[in-house]
Amino acid sequence: MxxxxxxxxxxxxxxxxxxxxxxxxxxxxxxxxxxxxxxxxxxxxxxxxxxxxxxxxxxxxxxxxxxxVKILAALSIAALFYTSLLQPKEAVDHVIEPEHVKVLHKLALSSLQQKCRPGFVRTSMEKLFSHSYNPALLPFIWKNLSNVEGESAQKYHPPFGFRGNLDTLRDIMELLPATGTPFHSKSCQRCIVIGNSGILRGLGFGALIDSHDVTIRLNDAPVKGFEFDVGKKTSIRILYPESALSFANQYDPDTIVAAIMFKGADFKWLEAVIKKKKMSLWTRMWFWRSVVQNLSLPLTNIRVVNLLVVNETATGLLNFAPPTTGSLFFRKKIPTLGVIAITLATHFCDEVNFAGFGYHLERPRMRLHYYGKTRMDNMKYQLNHNVGRETVFLRDLITKGMINDLTGGVQPPKLVNQSVDQVW
Incomplete structure (x- = not known):
């Protein structure tokens, strides 16, 4: 064993x-x-x-x-619900009395026949807002970034500053052959900011708008087919990625596209457009709708808006609370692009008029824009804006004779035997 x-x-x-x-x-x-x-x-x-x-x-x-899956389903349902709220419903055009149109044309023509006053609007803004308006602020970014090197420019994230995006901005400016303010041809420039309000329909203001030295349009507002009411000329078009025009033939070859950045992804978008390259999937996810990747314009026609203008408009002129680091986007109060454009214009124009402004929220079925079918009640979902405060601000400027509301949407002219509320 x-x-x-x-x-x-x-x-x-x-x-x-x-x-x-x-x-x-x-x-x-x-x-x-x-x-x-x-x-x-x-x-x-x-x-x-x-x-x-x-x-x-x-x-x-x-x-x-x-x-x-449940969270995604809930978000999808919420998105569908929100989208359903924004679905175009039947919009009603503003009822315009012929007498009202005559008065508006007469007032606008009288204003435009006056001699242009060099430096008028900038000097007036400095006097009225001595502690919150900087007359030396450059409205567009320069190639050397000299106007964004200060602490104020880097204090806040977009759209109130350039914090966290200076490297991308530097790359963009190196690629652009022309920077800074695009117009210096006249000793005195009279500018007009054309809003997209539905009150423009039927006013026939096209020729009066085109008579300005500089015309500033917003977002993807069309010109073709609406020339009688909004004119043909576009000197500057201020836009952000989601509001850029989709087709090359919609851009006038002489138009300056001024890109305004509301978020970090907007810088990546402009860089991709300039370099003619595709954006990453991660970057594309930050846009609330699909964006164009080609502006079909020479690089000499592209500018970048100085975001200090947005900050000045929000905290200096409208008295919005300063943005806090890390606060959610939908909790921030941001001026509408129209009011930002007016502030921008005061920094390089001598006189500023505007047309096609005014939100008549008490008339929800009215047409919001002069194009499309969106109704006025769509504005109640725009939680980032405070149009009431903007209206008070603009009326103050109009009353003091600093700027003119040619179409009377913000401050309607009083007609004979007719109150302001009865005009529209």
């Missing part, structure tokens, strides 16, 4: 010839068998525990996926 399979102690006893040794071996074998069974049972338990752990992990993953 080979006893090497047992322990040395037992092996010695067997070789010693003791009769009890064999019995001890048998006993040991039984113990080994018992040990083997116990070991097997422990192994089974460990396998079961491992399996239970794996099942638990799989269940947690399924539950986690389920929660994600």
């Amino acid at each position: 080979d006893c090497t399979s047992t322990c040395p102690y037992v092996c010695g006893r067997i070789q010693g010839g003791g009769s009890d040794a064999k019995a001890e071996v048998e006993k040991l074998k039984g113990g080994a068998a018992t040990f083997d069974i116990g070991l097997a049972e422990n192994s089974v338990i460990l396998v079961r525990q491992k399996k239970n752990t794996e099942n638990k992990s799989k269940m947690e993953i399924k539950m986690s996926r389920g929660r994600v």
